[in-house]
Amino acid sequence: MMDSSWTNQSSSLSLDLSVGPPRSPDQAPPDQRSPPRKEEVGVLEAKLNQISEENKRLAEMVSDMHMNYSALRGRLFDLASVSPQEKGSVSPKRKRVDGVSCKYQIEHGQGPIPKSSKMYVRIDPTDSSLVVKDGYQWRKYGQKVTRDNPFPRAYFRCSFAPSCPVKKKVQKSAEDGSLLLATYEGEHNHERPSRDKVYSVSDHSAAAVLPCPSIDAEHTSQPCDLDKVELPKLQRLLVEQMASALTKDPSFTAAIATAIYERMLQSPPA
């Protein structure tokens, strides 16, 4: 099985790339204790702004790398964990469509197959809150322990708009307690209340929310084939290499920080 050690590093991905204000003379090394002139301060401030911008870009790159890797990992996990019998519906024993009873569909005048999707969310394995910060507002209305998973499944309804029919089920992966699987049913009939919370890598309770493009294929019972991923090959290869670097080298983030630092030293004064 896959090495989950990287998940413990996920929080460290939110490495502090920000550059603080210039050191005060008291904090500076002994050989730099002379007070800076005004023009020097201006130069340093400009340099600081430039570095901050670069740090921002680098942080976004790391964020993207993390999400891309997690998405691929989630998909791989999905493929590995879904048995052939389970690919059609939630349970072969029950003729429900994605967990929605026939009665519910009839009463609510819905079609046979509500639009659904899944998201994988990286969390702290010790976090049992089952909270997926996807930007929408949810109200929990139930929790159940299911037969095939020791972790409880939580049921949520979208509470942002009273008429919004969207529901979601959130359950930890049975194999990987650091992975949350959120199953969404229906479509929102309103705008997203807050986009800022989505893909918030710095958020420790939901390090990365990962849309899984394979899920819609479930309705057609088509096997999810990694080769059919629409990502260009080159991009995928790049993502895999970056992911590999993240997983194999625990000091990868430190290396990035070192590179940034070296870049700072090489950067000419503005």
Add this chain to the structure above:
DNA sequence: CGGATTTGACCAGCGC
């Protein structure tokens, strides 16, 4: 005090 969460009860579908 009002809204959100918890949790046991209830319901429906399915297999035997």
Add this chain to the structure above:
DNA sequence: GCGCTGGTCAAATCCG
């Protein structure tokens, strides 16, 4: 019909 299971309800409880 009965038991099992997943999904939902709703009263109790929590919390800001």
